[in-house]
Amino acid sequence: MPMVNIAGKDYEVDEEGYLIDLSQWNEDIAKYMAVEEKVDLTEGHWEVVNFLREYYAEYQIAPAVRVLTKAIGKKLGPDKGNNKYLYELFPYGPAKQACKIAGLPKPTGCI
């Protein structure tokens, strides 16, 4: 498994750069992953990242993008629970990119 050094500490990641041990996650890791994904983290991004971490804590999976969109809509309102908003934040796929930044595994069913 590859290792990455973030703020002086080594972390194990998979071949696509996803964090292996999600209990190690911290904001430094999120910022590092965001740079890797060429995402400039704003409050809107953090909202989605934190939402994903809560979702994972509750269900032990990273949601498929369709499920994420619906759940975000329920929690944060329809102006955020839609593909346009989420793809503006994470152009290469909200589930894929936001999960990586949140330290979660790649969503099941994400091809």
Place this chain on the structure above:
Amino acid sequence: MSDMDEMDDGSGIVKKFMFLNRKAPHGTVYALEGLEVVLITAAFDQDVSMVFTDDGVYQLLKGIDTKGIEVKDFSKTYRALDGYDIEKLYVDQASMDARGLTEDDLIVDVTVLSVDEMANLMAEQDVVISF
């Protein structure tokens, strides 16, 4: 929600898929692999039902603690099924009775079916996949 999925825009054929879970949650990979297949299938807007029978009913048990066997506890994931529009969960009455379980012992809402009802449900399916 489920109405939309089942009657969609007519863009694809919707088949009735049943995923039959027969094995205890840990010790083999069947339960976790079966659950992942169901989550993936959900993306294809099919009519999905899940059945838990024999030791498979243990997959839905509340309060599972896997720390001692050092594997992931995926039992909470069954609660996410609703968000994936998979709402048809059935358990076999005889399997529950044989293990001293009732619906209150389970982590999600289910429909309990008798052997005859289960047989009818299976007969209605286009595809039955057993794990």
